[in-house]
Amino acid sequence: xxxPGVSEFSWRDVATEARLLLIGIPxxxxxxxxxxxxxxxxxxxxxxxxxxxxxxxxxTLHNFEIVFKQQHYFLRDFYVQFWNSLVIAASVGVLxxxxxxxxxxxxxxLKVPGGRAVLNLALFTYFIPAAFLxxxxxxxxxxxxxxNNHWSLILAMVTIASPYAIWVLKQASxxxxxxxxxxxxxxxxxxxxxxxxVYLPLMMPxxxxxxxxxxxxxxxxxLYAFLLLSNDREITLPVALGNFLAADDSPWELLMTTGFIxxxxxxxxxxxxxxxxxxxxxxxxxxS
Amino acid sequence: xxxxxxxxxxxPAPPLSSRLTPAQVWGIVLLAPYLLVFLAxxxxxxxxxxxxxxxxSNYVALYHDPIFARAAVNTLIFLVIGINIKMLIALxxxxxxxxxxxxxxxxxxxFILPWAVPSIPTILSVRFMLNPEWGVINxxxxxxxxxxxxxxLNDPTVALAMAIGVHIWKSLPFWTLxxxxxxxxxxxxxxxxxxxxxxxxxxxxxxxxxPSMQTLxxxxxxxxxxxxxxxxxxxxLLTGGGPADLTHVLATxxxxxxxxxxxxxxxxxxxxxxxxxxxxxxxxxxxxSR
Numbered sequence: 001x002x003x004p005g006v007s008e009f010s011w012r013d014v015a016t017e018a019r020l021l022l023i024g025i026p027x028x029x030x031x032x033x034x035x036x037x038x039x040x041x042x043x044x045x046x047x048x049x050x051x052x053x054x055x056x057x058x059x060t061l062h063n064f065e066i067v068f069k070q071q072h073y074f075l076r077d078f079y080v081q082f083w084n085s086l087v088i089a090a091s092v093g094v095l096x097x098x099x100x101x102x103x104x105x106x107x108x109x110l111k112v113p114g115g116r117a118v119l120n121l122a123l124f125t126y127f128i129p130a131a132f133l134x135x136x137x138x139x140x141x142x143x144x145x146x147x148n149n150h151w152s153l154i155l156a157m158v159t160i161a162s163p164y165a166i167w168v169l170k171q172a173s174x175x176x177x178x179x180x181x182x183x184x185x186x187x188x189x190x191x192x193x194x195x196x197x198v199y200l201p202l203m204m205p206x207x208x209x210x211x212x213x214x215x216x217x218x219x220x221x222x223l224y225a226f227l228l229l230s231n232d233r234e235i236t237l238p239v240a241l242g243n244f245l246a247a248d249d250s251p252w253e254l255l256m257t258t259g260f261i262x263x264x265x266x267x268x269x270x271x272x273x274x275x276x277x278x279x280x281x282x283x284x285x286x287x288s
Numbered sequence: 289x290x291x292x293x294x295x296x297x298x299x300p301a302p303p304l305s306s307r308l309t310p311a312q313v314w315g316i317v318l319l320a321p322y323l324l325v326f327l328a329x330x331x332x333x334x335x336x337x338x339x340x341x342x343x344x345s346n347y348v349a350l351y352h353d354p355i356f357a358r359a360a361v362n363t364l365i366f367l368v369i370g371i372n373i374k375m376l377i378a379l380x381x382x383x384x385x386x387x388x389x390x391x392x393x394x395x396x397x398x399f400i401l402p403w404a405v406p407s408i409p410t411i412l413s414v415r416f417m418l419n420p421e422w423g424v425i426n427x428x429x430x431x432x433x434x435x436x437x438x439x440x441l442n443d444p445t446v447a448l449a450m451a452i453g454v455h456i457w458k459s460l461p462f463w464t465l466x467x468x469x470x471x472x473x474x475x476x477x478x479x480x481x482x483x484x485x486x487x488x489x490x491x492x493x494x495x496x497x498x499p500s501m502q503t504l505x506x507x508x509x510x511x512x513x514x515x516x517x518x519x520x521x522x523x524x525l526l527t528g529g530g531p532a533d534l535t536h537v538l539a540t541x542x543x544x545x546x547x548x549x550x551x552x553x554x555x556x557x558x559x560x561x562x563x564x565x566x567x568x569x570x571x572x573x574x575x576x577s578r
Contacts, residue, residue, distance in 0.1 A: 028395060037416070038413040052422070099321045108313050111317075112362075127514050131520040131540070131543065132561065134520075135555060139333070140336060155325070155329060191312075192314065222521055238406060241412065258413065263409050263410070274400075
């Protein structure tokens with residue numbers, strides 16, 4: 001008698017499986033080694049971290065304790081910097097959503113004259129390499145008197161996140177049937193009521209994806225943060241991590257521990273919203 | 289009658305608000321915030337930057353700066369070699385991840401990690417792994433051969449290769465994901481028919497997979513080129529442009545000039561990349577806004 005679900009043993013299947021493993025194992029190692037190395041440093045005492053061992057003799061959470069109690073010169077402002085990262089990321093998420101949703105509604109549903117042109121301008125911005133825009137942006141923020149002010153980073157990140165946000169939200173808006181708007185107009189709804197009561201609820205999944213995208217973009221940003229902010233109590237966590245390197249005897253185990261703590265929220269958010277992210281973001285990135 | 293006509297023509301244009309429907313007025317109001325951001329943080333900076341870089345002496349100075357020439361060559365190596373390796377691996381792995389196996393599904397969840405986590409801690413982690421004295425890679429080399437491993441980041445060629453490796457590590461998941469989506473869109477019965485005809489895997493790839501994915505693959509490669517031009521982190525966090533400023537790419541070179549307070553050189557170095565970037569951008573916009 002054959003058990004259901006158990007197929008017959010075949011050498012051909014074993015060979016296929018072996019070939020797949022031959023790809024899968026290197027892929028796994030390639031992906032995980034830098035991340036594992038970071039984690040290894042975080043749980044190693046200083047002596048073990050530098051010994052090249054693949055697992056510490058005495059794994060410890062002591063590094064986390066030092067970070068959380070701010071017991072090192074480089075970590076004096078850990079909580080302030082963590083808070084800065086959080087506030088900036090949240091502000092970028094909210095502002096991007098507001099600006100991009102309004103623009104997408106205007107272009108896609110209200111068919112505002114010139115909407116197409118604005119969409120093209122936005123796309124153009126999306127394609128300017130971020131490091132190239134950083135140079136003039138830095139100087140501009142200086143001219144506006146915003147350097148070392150959180151607003152400079154927030155506005156810079158909103159500028160970078162909005163084009164893609166508008167693009168994706170516009171694509172999603174176009175898929176909503178026009179009849180919904182028409183029916184609402186027949187019932188005497190004003191434009192704002194359509195926006196609030198018809199449009200926003202239907203767009204929720206895309207809004208979640210775009211909000212997450214903008215928050216992660218801002219949380220992970222290094223270059224703009226490092227150019228636009230410099231005061232120790234104004235900088236975000238990635239800039240603080242970069243500053244660790246300035247010292248000759250950088251406390252690498254603490255750097256890696258802080259880095260690990262800093263990398264956890266985006267990884268968690270990513271996995272929590274994975275369904276939205278992969279569908280929403282990759283669909284907009286490249287239309288085949 | 290003629291008088292009425294001319295009278296009509298000389299009538300002042302009605303105020304803007306009465307010519308637009310309320311919906312259109314709202315359209316303009318709702319579009320305004322983005323337009324303001326665009327004017328203030330894209331148009332103004334770009335125009336201002338171009339104005340700063342306008343003097344021909346900037347371009348003469350760049351032409352005579354060996355670091356600029358080196359950065360331009362490095363950028364080309366990054367684009368031509370790095371991106372093609374990355375996209376070919378992504379194409380190959382998209383086939384691997386499209387296989388229906390539970391363990392491959394789990395692996396794909398892990399595989400996304402480099403893309404999901406921020407650059408700075410992971411690139412610094414790689415940087416430490418490559419440390420000649422303390423890094424784990426040279427520890428392993430020493431334990432197997434008894435010889436000291438190479439000083440990975442001290443030789444510009446090796447250091448640049450490592451930066452390309454970091455770039456691939458970071459962005460491979462994203463492109464693989466996109467190519468998987470493309471692969472899954474191919475009708476399955478095409479493969480079943482080929483199977484019945486006894487086609488080899490290469491024939492299946494050559495005559496079914498590639499023709500259906502070709503356009504997507506090329507678009508991805510071009511988009512990846514634009515984004516790679518803006519990849520500051522891979523080089524800056526791994527090598528800092530060193531040793532001796534020999535591993536700079538255009539993205540880090542602009543920032544280097546900026547840090548040296550040579551803003552017009554920074555802008556000029558970016559302007560030099562424009563003849564290359566703008567055709568790419570134009571092509572991408574045409575493809576996306578079709």
